Amino acid sequence: MNKLIWEQDFLNRNTDLSAWNIRSGNDLLDHEGNPISPGWGNGELQYYTGLADNLFINEFGLNLCARREVIEADGKHFDYTSARLDTKNHFSFRYGKLIVRAKLPVGQGLWPAIWLLPQHDTYGSWPASGEIDIMESRGRLPQQIWGTLHYGKDWDNKVIDEFSYEFKNGTINEFHDYGLEWDEGTIRWLVDGYCFAERQLENGIMPFDEPFYLVLNLAVGGWFDHVPVDEAAFPAVMTVSSIQLYE
Secondary structure, eight states: OOOEEEEEETTSTTOOSTTOEEEOBSEEEOTTSOEEEEGGGTTBOEEEOOSTTTEEEETTEEEEEEEEEEEEETTEEEEEEEOEEEOTTTOEESSEEEEEEEEOOOSTTEEEEEEEEESSOTTOTTTTTOEEEEEEOOTTOTTEEEEEEEEOSSGGGOEEEEEEEEOSSSOTTSOEEEEEEEOSSEEEEEETTEEEEEEEOOTTTOOOSSOEEEEEEEEEBOGGGOSOOOGGGOSEEEEEEEEEEEO
């Protein structure tokens, strides 16, 4: 896996977001754009926008910024704004080595994530067609990250394979390479080139043989770490400097 086939170099000021969908709102939508669950299905508290205060490129890379900001939208009241974007219908892949270099914010109640969702729901709606979380972190635990697979025939039978990594030196608030190696038999999670977890894939049971697209987001609150939000953590910034996919 050493042939570069897709790259986003956000340190190059000429790099744009043409390969990305900038999402807005607080509702998880179906394929027709109809709301099906508030809080993006996760109890998230923020309202996503594509405004320059929440999403911008500077000398450090692509920045997703969560703010303590009151907003009235969609008939509801929100106390936070942030950013979410994905490559659905623009870029998806099946198998390869993906590396996302990122710096993550620290603060209780923050939930930055780098993850993959299926381009096509070949096996059915979530979780049947799978989800691959390359990296998630709980902002109050700055020395830990998690990598996870979600699958199963339906919500009541969902399976969660979760793995964690703890930094011996440093924290999530420094730039690290978060990597995923994925082939037809295995998924591996890496930090700075070190493989901290590996999961063998089971044919007929696990749906990870289809193309997936990339999601970047910075959530506030939510089920992943159900704790009070630290108001002193804002503004909180998740910075992605580069993304490479190798085959």
